[in-house]
Amino acid sequence: MRLRIKYSKTGQMAFLGHLEMLRLWQRAMRRAGLPVAMSHGFNPHPRLAFGPALALGLESLAEYLDVELAADREPDRVQVELQAQLPPGLEILLVRTIPDQAPALTAVIDVAAYRVNWLEEIDPGLLQQRVGALLARPEVPVRRTGRDGRPRVKDIRPGILKLVLDPSPDLAMLLQCGPAGSIRPEEVLKALALEAPARVVRTGLFARRGDDLLAPEDISG
Amino acid sequence: MPDNIITNLLARVTKPARYLGTEWNAVHKDWEENPARMVFIYPDLYEVGMSHLGLAILYGAVNEQPGMLMERAFAPGPDMEALLRENRIPLFSLESHRPLADFDVIGFTLQYEMSYTTILNILDLAGVPVLATERGAGYPLIIGGGPGVANPEPVAPFFDCFLLGDGEEALPEFLKLVGQLKKEGLWGHRLEVLDRIATLPGFYVPSFYDVTYNSDGTVAAVVPNRPGIPERVSKRVLPDLDEAYFPTRPIVPFLEVVHDRIMLEVMRGCTHGCRFCQAGAIYRPVRERDLAVLLRQAEELVRHTGHEEISLTSLSTADYSRVEELARALVAAYGDLGVSVSLPSLRVDAFSVRLADAVQQVRKSSLTFAPEAGSQRLRDVINKGVTEDDILTATAEAFQAGWQAIKLYFMLGLPTEGEEDLQGIAGLARRILYQGRELAPGKKPTVTVSVSSFVPKAWTAFQWEPQDPVAVLKEKQQLLRNHIKGPGLRFNWHDAEISYIEAVLARGDRRLAAAIMAAWRRGARLEGWSEYFSYACWEGAFQETGLDPAFYANRERREEEVFPWDHLDFGVSKTFLLRERRRARSGQLTADCRSGRCTGCGVCPGLGVDLRLKGGPEDRAPADKV
Incomplete structure (x- = not known):
């Protein structure tokens, strides 16, 4: 299943760049025990996709991230469990299921x-x-x-x-x-x-x- | 430090994530409730310092104790340093963003000689006088630890005390004493404070020892100058790692650091006895962790960090008695979660390659081996215990398993080295390349040869040996460069001047502190990075202070010479090292004591410890047989 996550990135979290955010979310998801689907191929990586990059130093009240799960999870529960693994300054605003074939964030x-x-x-x-x-x-x-x-x-x-x-x-x-x-x-x-x-x-x-x-x-x- | 000042700084530097201090698992303890406060500093950039297991261990060990806290600081990047100086903002800790001078204790880990100028720069950025004699009791106490304390003498005048050996028990003991002294109202009396610290086992207060010199410039004696101070300070050893603290909630950095992974320490120490290797001497004896303990720690580490890789760390992980079982169990348990297992150091043998193959299911980039010397004769001199057959069997195994890139590490300038030994390096590289072409047809194997320059170190069998002059090292590099070229062959080498300065400092005495200060004043800092290293700073520093670097680096020591570190005791006896030196000269190998035969290095009886191996009954600790 695919989940779309909306979150805010405020305070000193504004100083984390795109790559840092990618790693932070991957690790938070692993700590939260979220069954993130892995890509196939030579160098498998978790299936996460972010919206348009935010310039380093800017805060945001509306960032987006799509994640593909290998098993179904209740979005509300994901929100609570994942939030518990995030540092102050990153707050999940909503988690919603999206269709598997929904276009990528960056495409829309x-x-x-x-x-x-x-x-x-x-x-x-x-x-x-x-x-x-x-x-x-x-x-x-x-x-x-x-x-x-x-x-x-x-x-x-x-x-x-x-x-x-x-x-x-x-x-x-x-x-x-x-x-x-x-x-x-x-x-x-x-x-x-x-x-x-x-x-x-x-x-x-x-x-x-x-x-x-x-x-x-x-x-x- | 107010938040807006920090935010302002962060907005103006590259990699602001170095300075946030809110990484996952960072500990923010209450300042008022914890009266013994220490800031731990790794004197290099964040990305290097956060890759250091020792920091993770000590940070956890101290912060889990009541009444004390430990925060972190690192060398600021050059852009941050410029902003701090321009705006007269003192360097601050990451967790509470407090000025370093607010802490009771500032601790530095001495990981390599080329960080010494950075230590001075950090003290200066903190507004703390670099010389201990110029610091009143109003300043933090400065303590050092890590492998550099094998010979801390060149930096002794900058420090109040050093901790020798394992720190996970000793440092909390020390901070407990700091808390007590503060409570008793004695903290302001520096001399009494140091007197009390000197009573703790493993703690060395350099100002309590006087050094006298002979007319030829060598050390005559190092003797205590106060009653009750021991003539020799012995290192601390944890007898049993299973009982020892190990952090299972280490900080997860925001930034990609050099070793961005779980570090699972499978054992401490190494008994191969390579004669150039300081780590192999000062971390003795070998103490392995129990398989069950490691599996439990790995489980907690994965759950608490979310890291995607577990590295089995030690000085020589393939030696760990249960390594194969451990590696397979971890792959089985965490592979499906996208967590891989890696081995940082491979022995030069087929077993190691098969092990690497078993854990590395996917991407096979390159495999690294360290034969260290190019001829059998020289490998025997350094007691590497590896034959050309071992090397070629290992590389054959690697090519057959699908690796196409082999990296080989060698050392230039080893004692007795001649041209045929250098030719041997080139010859070996070519043989491996041809082997790869044969075994991996249709592919393009590459062999990369990396050479560093031999730096004679304290506590090794080669501590008496001269280092080759820089000009000779450069000639040897040139010779290799001429011989190691062509398709599939690559050659890397280390800056010979850096190795030279390392050699000066590694076996130096207290007089060198003046040169370190002079080099720092001339702008030396972050010298572990070749782009920041400037030989001119050091040339000027030696000229200014009248110290002769060749006296320290290029001089062969007499066998009876008193060394600047002789009043310190890391367990390995000088008699043993001298015997090893003679055996080196005659090319005699000395077996690993793991195999059951004690080599008489002196560590176990001297420090009252024992080998701790976790294999079957055939792995009984040998010391009790002797």
């Missing part, structure tokens, strides 16, 4: 939501003005480093799906993510030319279906 998730808390006082009027100006621009080129190490320029404007003060002066963003290219929240902040220190939290991951945003736990096909 294409939107990420972020919230920006300012750590210093900021002028909401100025912020509103900057946001309006940014959204009015036809193109927002940012500098990135390519895989080959060479600098390249990327237009992030089409990937900014929503940018509002909500609740003011906090910023709420909806940014494109996934295989079509991911926009990072710090790129948006940079484009707004705001130097104030901020705490950025991922608040949601979604699949776009027309004008609707579907949460991964609600996707079945």
Whole structure:
């Protein structure tokens, strides 16, 4: 059976990278006695699949992980038993059964939501003005480093799906993510030319279906 | 240290997971309720330090006792060090993020000589004066342990005391004393504190011994300078590992560390008697764990860590009397859970290969053997007890079982080594390669030769021997490089300059502390990593202090010479070592005492202990027969 797990990653857990999370979950599942299915082949490994990677240092209230089990387990019980094996800062928000043939998280998730808390006082009027100006621009080129190490320029404007003060002066963003290219929240902040220190939290991951945003736990096909 | 300061630092360094301290099974004990507080430091990066079994053992042994606590710290990465210095933040422990100077005791494990400059750097980052004489009672007490205390003299001026030998009983005893002294209000009186510590068996207080020197620079004598201080300090030995504490809830690191697996210690000690090997001498006698004890520990370890691999650790795991049964039982019990079994060290024989084959069901990457020397003559000199036939039988077995990559370890610069011994290394590598091509047709076998340079160590039969000068070591490396090339052959070598500094420190005396300080001031640290090692720091340090490194590394000692560590007792007698040295010169082998014949090394009668073997009745401990 397949389980989809939604969890939050807060506090200093934000400093664990993707590989560290993979190992942490594998070991927590083994400690919890969860019968995780193993891949076949030369170098068998537990069948775990994560949603889109989260940048090191960012907290999240909505991370996802799919796990395939070799034997059926009650999702509620899995939640309790697995939670007991996790360090503070990782909290399982829900565990739900998904169909065996449901598409992978990375194949369906294409939107990420972020919230920006300012750590210093900021002028909401100025912020509103900057946001309006940014959204009015036809193109927002940012500098990135390519895989080959060479600098390249990327237009992030089409990937900014929503940018509002909500609740003011906090910023709420909806940014494109996934295989079509991911926009990072710090790129948006940079484009707004705001130097104030901020705490950025991922608040949601979604699949776009027309004008609707579907949460991964609600996707079945 | 406030959380926001830590978070700020973490946001600015690579691998912040090194500094979190909230790993699974990390122990966070209450500061106020536990008055004897120690921070254990492995003076290298987190990934190296967290691979150390000794840390896991002592951390568990102390933290399970009431009234005391142990936290951890490691050398910060260069980026973290720069941030700490720039912002004047003292180095902190991982668990409570407290400055190291808040602890009563700072303990360092001395695992290798090249960590000594890092120890000074860590003390400095903690705001603690590096010299014991400059530390008042307001500073933590600095203690050292681990194999480096076989000769701690070069670092003695930085430490208040050392613990010799096994620590799982001795360290809690020591911290109990610390708690008592604090309660009695005596902790502020450093001299009295050290006096009391010196009464504990196995604890060595270097400032209680005066060293005098001869006009030729050698040590004349090391004598106690206080009443009641023993002339020699003997190491601590756990007589029975089955009774000893072993951690079954070790910390599970977030980061991938060097040895990222369960370490199941099957035995301690090794009696092969390789004449260059310090570990084989100072961890005597061999004490095996009972099979049932190991199986129980493995079960708890798997359940409490969730690790995907169990490594059967010891100095020579294939020697463990019940190794085959143990390995098969573990594979049977945990294979289906995705937990594999591994053997870190293989003996050079077919039995070891079959064992590795039995546990390694899937991926067969490479097998490593350590013949150490390239000719039979030289292997006999070092008492390796391995013939070319043994080697080729083992590699044949490996190729037939499906391995295609063989790694071979050798040592350059062993006593009496000549060109034919070096040619022997190249010849052996080629023979194994051809053997692989024959036995694994259609595949592409590779043979990798790794050579380190011989470093004469205290407590070995070769402690009198000179190390080859760096130029000679480099010539020998070049010769091998010329001979070991072509398709399927690879050659790696260690930096000869690092081996040289190791040799200086391994048999050095207290005067070298000045050079270690000078090297550190010139920027030396993290020298176990070749990318951070700078020979120039040491050249400058020796020049500045007027110390001659060749005196320590390249000089043959007279047989009657007093060594800087002669006032320490690791059980092995100097008479035995001298006899072994002479036997080496004449190429005579000395059998493993496991086989039943006592070699007279002096450990069992001297320390009142015995071999503990767990095999059948034929494995009776031999010492009582003598």
